[in-house]
Amino acid sequence: MQLFIALVAFLAGLFTNWNGFLVRAGDVGPSELTKNSSSDISSRPSSGDSARGEELYGASCIVCHGPQASGGIGPRLAGNPIISNDQAFWKIVYEGRHVMPPLKGAVTEQQMADIRAWLRMLQ
Numbered sequence: 001m002q003l004f005i006a007l008v009a010f011l012a013g014l015f016t017n018w019n020g021f022l023v024r025a026g027d028v029g030p031s032e033l034t035k036n037s038s039s040d041i042s043s044r045p046s047s048g049d050s051a052r053g054e055e056l057y058g059a060s061c062i063v064c065h066g067p068q069a070s071g072g073i074g075p076r077l078a079g080n081p082i083i084s085n086d087q088a089f090w091k092i093v094y095e096g097r098h099v100m101p102p103l104k105g106a107v108t109e110q111q112m113a114d115i116r117a118w119l120r121m122l123q
């Protein structure tokens with residue numbers, strides 16, 4: 001079990017830079033990934049770009065949540081009711097859950113809205 005946890009931590013480290021920001025090929029760098037100071041649900045993007053969301057998912061989330069959000073280390077997201085629940089979704093994104101780290105400040109709200117838009121297409 002300790003080896004498994006160490007492996008997950010190592011893999012998570014591969015997808016973060018020295019500032020703790022999630023990174024992917026083609027990102028312009030951590031300056032694009034600004035910290036979000038607001039947790040007010042009304043300030044979050046009302047919609048996302050599913051094409052961009054699929055690209056972002058493939059660069060960061062796929063490691064734990066699997067291809068097509070089918071599950072793996074993390075739970076299956078395709079068809080998961082959490083995706084449709086605003087409060088639950090943003091709480092997990094911001095605070096993390098189980099082995100998922102908190103992402104508040106690591107990705108922008110628009111990037112998460114884009115990923116969520118793509119996940120909703122898989123419902």
